[in-house]
Structures are given as structure tokens and as C-alpha cells.
Amino acid sequence: MYVLKDNFSTYVEGFLGTLQLTFYSSLLALALGFLMASFxxxxxxxxxxxxxxxxxxxxxxxxxxxxxxxxxxxxxxxxVLPFQVFAVLALGCYTSAFICEALRSGINTVPRGQGEAARSLGMNFGQTLHLVVLPQAFRSVIPPVGSTLIALAKNSAIAGAFSVTELLGTYKTINELGYNIVWTFVWIAVGYLIITLAISALFNVLERRYGVAR
Structure with a gap:
């Protein structure tokens, strides 16, 4: 407990760094994932x-x-950009590939007749995809997309090895002060657990509200 009490500001800085990295990387991954699924x-x-x-x-x-x-x-x-921006690019681009494949599997579940009906109304491919197909596809892949973003949050730990302020990187600072390394990592794990549980709760809400009933 003394580890957390004595180094609370360090933990908070790392936690906020991981939260920020996860948020912006998720936005980039979702945007690129939708784009690549369209491609x-x-x-x-x-x-x-x-x-x-x-x-x-x-x-x-x-x-x-x-x-x-x-x-x-x-x-x-x-x-030349801040390391945080480079980390967002790396995480976002990497995760976008998995988002893309999840969305593509969802697109394959949309009945072919939906697209044909849209085209019969005069919609082009882009309109059909983004107004008819993708909204339905996303509803069917909410759980796997949520799992992918949870993995992104945990993968953000790699950024600490590249001078990016994030949660796992705090152990270096705290360990140099002579604190018990086990408790140091316990509180780091709690921080990641808070973030991943928050993402899980968000996607559970989305699934209950928008998910396809099976």
C-alpha cells in the first residue's frame, strides 16, 4: 500500500498517459479499420x-x-513528431488490421438483398456501403471489436520501452526508489484492469442497445 501512497502522482501520470494513448489509438484504429474494410x-x-x-x-x-x-x-x-504521436500511429495502424477483418466478417453476414435493394433505389457503392451495409455489419461485430480494443489497451505497454509516458513505464521510476517490485506491478495491473473493464462495460452497453439478437 505504501508503494501507491508514496508514488501516487507517478501512477496517475502513467495511468493518464495510457488512457490517452488508448483513446487516440482506438479512434485511429476504428477510422482506418472502417476504411480498409471498405477497400x-x-x-x-x-x-x-x-x-x-x-x-x-x-x-x-x-x-x-x-x-x-x-x-x-x-x-x-x-x-519528426512527439513520441506519443508515433506511438498512436503504431498502435492505431496495427490494430486497424484486426478491426478491418472483424468488420469484413460482419459485412459478410449482411444479406446480399440489402445491397441489391439499395442499388435499385439509385445508391452508388459508397452510399450502399456506408448507409446500409456497414451500420448493420458493425451491430454484429460489437463484441469482437470491443475485444480488439481491450487488446490495444494492453499492447500500449510496449510504448513505455520507447520513452512514452504510460502505466507500465512507471515501474522503472518506482523500482529505482527501492520499493517492493511485486506491489509495484500489482498497482500497475490494477490500472490496466480499470481501463480494460471500462472498455468492456462500454461495449456491453453498446451490445445490449445495438447488437443483433441471436
């Missing part, structure tokens, strides 16, 4: 290829390696 089912061949390559490369690249590529590689091309 994967687009009638334009080049878009389908781009979406497929995006998902294949990111899903099969270790997240730590992606952090190295983004945080150490992009500055060599003249793109």
Missing part, C-alpha cells in the same frame, strides 16, 4: 489489393518491430 469489399481492384496488403502486412508484423519502424524509421525521412 476490401470495393469493386475497384486496386483498392481491394491495397486493403489486402495493409491487413496482411500489419497482422503478420510483430508490434514491437512496428514500433521500431515508426519511432525510429519515420524521423529518418524528415518526419
Amino acid at each position: 476490401r469489399v470495393a469493386p475497384v481492384g486496386s483498392l481491394r489489393v491495397f486493403g489486402t496488403v495493409w491487413v496482411t502486412v500489419l497482422r503478420n508484423t510483430p508490434l514491437t518491430l512496428l514500433f521500431f519502424a515508426v519511432l525510429l524509421g519515420l524521423p529518418r525521412f524528415g518526419l
Whole structure:
């Protein structure tokens, strides 16, 4: 208990850093995931290829390696940004591949007649996808999307190894002060548990309200 009491401000700083990293990375992952899912089912061949390559490369690249590529590689091309921004890019892009595949599986559950009916009303592909298909697809994949974002919150711990202020990184500061390392990690785990339970509760509410009854 003394670990938390004596280092409360350090824990709070790390907790808020992880919360901020998770929030912005989730927004980026959802936006890119929706975009790539649209590309994967687009009638334009080049878009389908781009979406497929995006998902294949990111899903099969270790997240730590992606952090190295983004945080150490992009500055060599003249793109210099705060490490927090690079971490958001790495986490968001990586997670977007999994969001995309979850959404694509949801798109496949939408009856083909829905799209045909939309086209008979004069809608083009973009309108059909974003006004008819994707809203229904998202309703069917709320649980897996929630699980993916929970994994994102836990994956944010990798950012601490790249000078990004986040929860797991606080152990370095506290450990140097001589505190019990077990209790140090216990309170770090509690912080992650709070974030993941909050995400789980949010998606449980969304599922009860918008999910497809089975």
C-alpha cells in the first residue's frame, strides 16, 4: 500500500498517459479499420489489393518491430513528431488490421438483398456501403471489436520501452526508489484492469442497445 501512497502522482501520470494513448489509438484504429474494410469489399481492384496488403502486412508484423519502424524509421525521412504521436500511429495502424477483418466478417453476414435493394433505389457503392451495409455489419461485430480494443489497451505497454509516458513505464521510476517490485506491478495491473473493464462495460452497453439478437 505504501508503494501507491508514496508514488501516487507517478501512477496517475502513467495511468493518464495510457488512457490517452488508448483513446487516440482506438479512434485511429476504428477510422482506418472502417476504411480498409471498405477497400476490401470495393469493386475497384486496386483498392481491394491495397486493403489486402495493409491487413496482411500489419497482422503478420510483430508490434514491437512496428514500433521500431515508426519511432525510429519515420524521423529518418524528415518526419519528426512527439513520441506519443508515433506511438498512436503504431498502435492505431496495427490494430486497424484486426478491426478491418472483424468488420469484413460482419459485412459478410449482411444479406446480399440489402445491397441489391439499395442499388435499385439509385445508391452508388459508397452510399450502399456506408448507409446500409456497414451500420448493420458493425451491430454484429460489437463484441469482437470491443475485444480488439481491450487488446490495444494492453499492447500500449510496449510504448513505455520507447520513452512514452504510460502505466507500465512507471515501474522503472518506482523500482529505482527501492520499493517492493511485486506491489509495484500489482498497482500497475490494477490500472490496466480499470481501463480494460471500462472498455468492456462500454461495449456491453453498446451490445445490449445495438447488437443483433441471436
